Amino acid sequence: xxxxxxxxxxxxxxxxxxxxxxxxxxxxxxxxxxxxxxxxxxxxxxxxxxxxxxxxxxxxxxxxxxxxxxxxxxxxxxxxxxxxxxxxxxxxxxxxxxxxxxxxxxxxxxxxxxxxxxxxxxxxxxxxxxxxxxxxxxxxxxxxxxxxxxxxxxxxxxxxxxxxxxxxxxxxxxxxxxxxxxxxxxxxxxxxxxxxxxxxxxxxxxxxxxxxxxxxxxxxxxxxxxxxxxxxxxxxxxxxxxxxxxxxxxxxxxxxxxxxxxxxxxxxxxxxxxxxxxxxxxxxxxxxxxxxxxxxxxxxxxxxxxxxxxxxxxxxxxxxxxxxxxxxxxxxxxxxxxxxxxxxxxxxxxxxxxxxxxxxxxxx
Numbered sequence: 474x475x476x477x478x479x480x481x482x483x484x485x486x487x488x489x490x491x492x493x494x495x496x497x498x499x500x501x502x503x504x505x506x507x508x509x510x511x512x513x514x515x516x517x518x519x520x521x522x523x524x525x526x527x528x529x530x531x532x533x534x535x536x537x538x539x540x541x542x543x544x545x546x547x548x549x550x551x552x553x554x555x556x557x558x559x560x561x562x563x564x565x566x567x568x569x570x571x572x573x574x575x576x577x578x579x580x581x582x583x584x585x586x587x588x589x590x591x592x593x594x595x596x597x598x599x600x601x602x603x604x605x606x607x608x609x610x611x612x613x614x615x616x617x618x619x620x621x622x623x624x625x626x627x628x629x630x631x632x633x634x635x636x637x638x639x640x641x642x643x644x645x646x647x648x649x650x651x652x653x654x655x656x657x658x659x660x661x662x663x664x665x666x667x668x669x670x671x672x673x674x675x676x677x678x679x680x681x682x683x684x685x686x687x688x689x690x691x692x693x694x695x696x697x698x699x700x701x702x703x704x705x706x707x708x709x710x711x712x713x714x715x716x717x718x719x720x721x722x723x724x725x726x727x728x729x730x731x732x733x734x735x736x737x738x739x740x741x742x743x744x745x746x747x748x749x750x751x752x753x754x755x756x757x758x759x760x761x762x763x764x765x766x767x768x769x770x771x772x773x774x775x776x777x778x779x780x781x782x783x784x785x786x787x788x789x790x791x792x793x794x795x796x797x798x799x800x801x802x803x804x805x806x807x808x809x810x811x812x813x814x815x816x817x818x819x820x821x822x823x824x825x826x827x828x829x830x831x832x833x834x835x836x837x
Contacts (some may be wrong), residue, residue: 475512475540476747476770477568478677481595484576485679485711487511490543492714492740511543517748517755517766518741521798521828525757525764528805537755537766539748542568542712562606566667570750571674572743573599574711577691578681592678592691593698600670604643607668614666635662643670650674651702673750675705677743685710686734707746746829754827757798758782759807775823779833789837793819798828 478486517537526534529641544564565571575592615636618822635658642652648670654663663671676699678692688708696706710733717738720726730738748768755766756778769778775795780787796807800815807830810816825831 474569474751474753475542475567475568476570476572476751477542477544478572478574479544479565480574481576481598484574484595486574487543487679488715489572489574489679489709489711489740489743490541492540492711492718493744513541513543514538515541515744517744517768519755521755522764522766524704524759524802525759525830528802529759529761529764531759531761531764533763535763535765537748537753537768539744539751539753541572541747544568553655562603562669565603565669567673569672570747571672572677572747572750573674574677575678575691575695577678577689577695577708578684580681590691596676596695596698600648603669603687604646604648607649607670608640608643610666610668611636611643615640631658632662636666639663639668648674648702650704656692673704673752674702675707675746675750677711677741678708679711680705680708682710682713682733684708685713685739685798705746706749707739707743709743714738714740730824754825756825756827756829756831757828758832759801769825771827773825774821775819775825775831775833776821777832778825779835782833785837786833788836790821791834792837793823794832794834795819795823796830797826798830802831 478490480486490511490513493515494511515538517539519536522534522536544565573596575595576590577592579590615633618629618633618636622633635654638654639649639652643649649663649668650671650673676695678688678695680689680692684692685708689787692706694709699706711735717726717729718740720729726738730736752771753768754771754773755768758765767778767781769781775792775793777785779790779793795817796810796815800813801807802811803816804810805812807816
């Protein structure tokens with residue numbers, strides 16, 4: 474699963490990407506510094522994994538990961554190919570969720586592509602370009618569907634009505650994710666269209682160090698502007714996070730964070746939030762060889778969870794042995810959990826819960 478970092482040029486996207494991935498993407502004070510998208514595989518911080526490591530003492534520990542993509546800055550006219558528009562839109566289409574970075578700080582030394590700081594205008598610029606691209610996609614699809622609907626095809630007529638509703642919403646300046654569609658129609662007609670503004674979004678307000686804890690007036694403007702979008706707003710002092718990242722010593726990093734009033738790095742919160750934005754959750758396997766976090770969709774069944782380890786596990790699934798994470802920690806070991814009668818045996822219909830510690834029995 475991929476989350477794409479998007480925003481206007483010079484809002485701090487590549488600096489944020491570097492904070493998250495330590496991949497050292499090119500970052501400088503001029504537009505279009507990033508041209509090819511940079512891709513980083515980022516570990517998801519999880520204190521539960523650290524606790525299981527402490528209890529089991531395995532040979533190795535493998536955390537869950539999220540793929541983060543740093544995409545070239547977009548400008549007005551991108552939907553018509555301006556700047557790096559076509560490339561930007563192709564790259565963003567390949568991601569599963571959007572991390573939209575908005576500049577929420579004043580600094581005369583850092584050029585703003587539109588001359589002054591205005592996060593709402595910046596958001597609307599990108600929203601409009603993405604909406605225009607989705608309109609283009611919808612109009613092509615509508616041409617085909619209308620021809621089929623005219624022949625009396627009931628399914629095509631139903632799809633035409635849904636697509637026309639989306640078209641009207643986009644023309645009114647709404648993103649697809651903010652247009653009310655029934656669940657059945659969504660899965661039948663909207664999701665297969667792979668529209669860019671249907672992707673879940675999180676707004677990352679890039680602030681100065683003094684605003685890292687409580688935000689500022691720009692952040693309040695953003696929160697007000699997105700209140701109907703069902704989107705999370707995260708406040709992050711990206712430049713400060715970059716400075717913290719340069720420190721090799723863990724204790725020094727913690728002291729720096731405490732000095733500015735934070736209990737943990739904002740980048741850690743962002744990674745966890747991106748994981749949730751992608752509708753992902755974690756289950757664990759815990760043995761002396763390895764303690765590992767496995768990534769599954771929220772709502773996955775036990776066989777689907779087994780299939781993440783190996784497709785044979787899903788094909789030949791018999792049953793799963795399941796321990797709730799809290800029980801594992803409370804009793805201190807798998808053996809003691811079994812003795813207390815807290816290990817459950819679950820079948821094919823079991824919906825895996827976040828934090829389950831699991832063993833799978835299978836036969837191929």
